[in-house]
Amino acid sequence: MTTFRNLILASCCLALVATGESTAQSSKKKAKAAREAAAAPVQQQTPAPSAHDRQMSEALFLDGMKYFMLEDYQQALQLFQKAYTITPNNAALNYKIGETYLQLKESASAMPFAQAAVKLEKKNAYYYLLLAQLHSEQKQYDAAAQAFNDLLQNVPNSDEYLFNLADLYLAQSQYDNALRTYDRIEKQFGDMEQLHVNRQQIYLRQKKVDKAIAEGELLLKTNPTEINYYLAQAELYNAIQRTDEAIATLNKALKVEPNNPFAHLMLSDLSRQKGDIATSNKEVKLAFANPQLDIDTKVRILVDFIRQLPNPQIESVALELVDLTIQNHPSEAKAYAVAGDLQTIVGKKEAARDNYIKAVALDNSHFKIWQQIVLLDAELEQPEALVKHAEQALELFPNQAVFWFYSGTGHLITKNFEKAVKSLEYGKRLSGSEPALVTQFNMQLGDGYNSLKEYKKSDAAYEEVLAVDANNEHVLNNYSYFLSLRNEKLDRAKEMSERLVKLHPNNPTYLDTYAWVLYKSGNYTEARKYLEQAVAISDDATLVEHYGDVLYKLGKHEEAVSQWQKAKLKGEASAFIDRKIKDKKLYE
CATH class of the missing domain: 1.25.40.10 (Tetratricopeptide repeat domain)
Structure with missing residues (x-):
């Protein structure tokens, strides 16, 4: 009997594991074969079960159903299999064993039971559906389609499953079969809106656009x-x-x-x-x-506009669109963010910065928006706002060095030098893996420590920059100028400022720095030459005052006073300017 055969196979498997003899080398393959053989139903001519056997099988089946409903599929399977040893030719029992194996994700084991169920009872739609599902899961799509076709042929009033068959064909890109199935559906159920939609989609995939359009016209006619x-x-x-x-x-x-x-x-x-x-x-x-046009669609369209900027032809309409977006979605952070992006590109920096601020008020989690805010604060030359926003960002992103940089820079500009170097040093420590950012910190630290008169730290920071960027404009200019003011390392100051002038011969600030180093070195004639070049390009008060100082050293006192007077009119001259003019004498 089947039960006896199953027990023998199971015993053999256990024996092989227990003994550990040489035959165990192929135990995996044999055990798998044994399990499949044990699981597979063996249809044979057996005497009809007695009434007692049927009752026992039914009881086991009902107990199995209880465990099945509780989703204890292993226990359910054991009970179903016990019932199967008594009534192997019960179609419902074969179906339930197959379904249980399916729940256990053992489609291969389920297959023979589903096939047996269909063979034993040809008019039950559920048996064919299980069989089709198992074939599909094993990628046996032709067999799955055949299962549906057998269902439609053998089960009365089963035309509703034509839809399942069509979906199967469609999923496998068997478009012609799908279209033929839709024709069968239409013949059975009449004209249906969804059929036109489905046909249209198939025609599009087949690149039969004219047919797709024809289906679309039918849809419009009926809807x-x-x-x-x-x-x-x-x-x-x-x-x-x-x-x-x-x-x-x-x-x-x-x-x-x-x-x-x-x-x-x-x-x-x-x-x-x-x-x-x-x-x-x-x-x-x-x-x-x-307002029914969703914010995400609007943002996508605005991003397309942004990609085309700068472009005078679309700038005005793009700006109107961001205003409309904000107007209709005042509680959406992304509305203000995309407005800020667009306004930044077209040069409306203050409006952009303000919209970014509104964006983070609604959603403060976006690092890049905070970064844009502090960048714009810096470009707008608003150091108080820069400090405020950088420190707000640091509350959210304390390990982001860039915000420490802008916090330090803001404090540096507002002459809060202690806080500046504290922020800059902390940010520098966070930037060890980013050499370019470390250079930016050192540039600012050089300025900050110089203002605190911590000259060794200032010089060390500047030298660290020049070690990796020998032509750094900011450092060459500031370092050489500060050395000249201190009357220290004038040869080093001259070498740096001379290099800077050679690199940028028409920059009035750099010409002034080089002239001032020459002045401090006592080379007044050369200093005059470079200052005359500088004042010919710029009328900056500092440059003009320096020019007057050089003229005074060269004995041209009246000309010197004239230049000092020009410098004073600019309102940005040194603290000595009034005494120089009044006493007609150089003060330093």
Whole structure:
């Protein structure tokens, strides 16, 4: 009997494991074969079970169903298998064993039981459905389709499963079979909207655009108020460059739903394709004015505009669109963020910065937006705002060195030098893996420590920059100038400032620095030459005052006073300027 055979196979497997003899080398393959043989139903001619046997089998089956419903599939399977040893030719029992194996994700073990169920009872739709599912899971799609076809042939009133068969064909890209199945469905159930939709999708995949359009026209004819069909049809016309028909279809859509934002967007695109920029701009603004157009769609469109900037032809409409986006989505952080992005590119930096601030007020989790805020604070030369926003960002991102840099820079500009170097040193420690950022910190630390008169630290920071960037403009200029003011290392100061002037011969600030180093070295004639070049380019008060100082050293006292007077008119001269003019004497 089957039960006895199963027990023998199981015993053999256990024996092989227990003994560990040489035959165990192939135990995995044999054990697998044994399990499959034990699991597989063996249909044979057996005497009909007695009433007692049937009752016992039914009791085991019912107990198994309890465990099945509790999702204890292993226990359920054991009980079903015990029942199976008594009534192996019970179709429902074979089906349930197959279904349990399926729940245990053992499709291969389930297959023979599903096949047996179908063989034993040909008019139960559920048995065919299980068989089709098992074939599909094992990628046996032709066999799955055959299972559905057998179902449709053998089970009365089963035409509803034509939809399952069509879906199977569609999933496997068997488009012609799917289309034939749709014809069968239509013959059985009559004209159906979904059939036209499905056919249209198949025709599109087959690149049969004319047929897809024909299906779309049928959909519009039978569903004249469904706006999505108009939009889809317009897209099809546009895809084959029948732009005028696409526009006509969209105009029909707007008669049905005048404020539909997607119709307006498509009209905008089509009008732009035809070169009608005025209509295009009008339509896109109508779409953006509609709060039903979701924020994500608006952001995607604005990003497309941003990619085209700077472009004077679209700048004004782009700015209007960001205003409309904010107006219709005042609680969306991304509305303000994308406005800031666009305004930054077109040079509206203060408006951009303010919109970024509104964005982080709604959602403060975006590092890049905070970074944009402090960058714009720096570009707008608003150091107090720079310090404030950098420190707000540090509360959220304390390990981001860039915010320590801007905090330190802001404090440096506002002459809060102690806080500046503290922030800069901390940020520098965080930047060890980013040499370029370390250089930026050292540049600022050189300035900060110089202002604190901690000259050794200042010089060390500057030298660290020059070790990796010998032509760094900021350091060459400031380091050489500060050395000249201290009357220290004047040869080093001269070497740096001379190199800077050679690199940038028309920069008045650098010419002034070099002239001042020469002045401090007592080379007044050379200093005059370079200062004359500088004042010819710029009338900066410091340059003019330095020029007067050099003239005084060269004995040209009246000319010197004249230059000092010019410097004073600028209002940015040194603290000695009034005494110089009054006493007609050089003070340093």
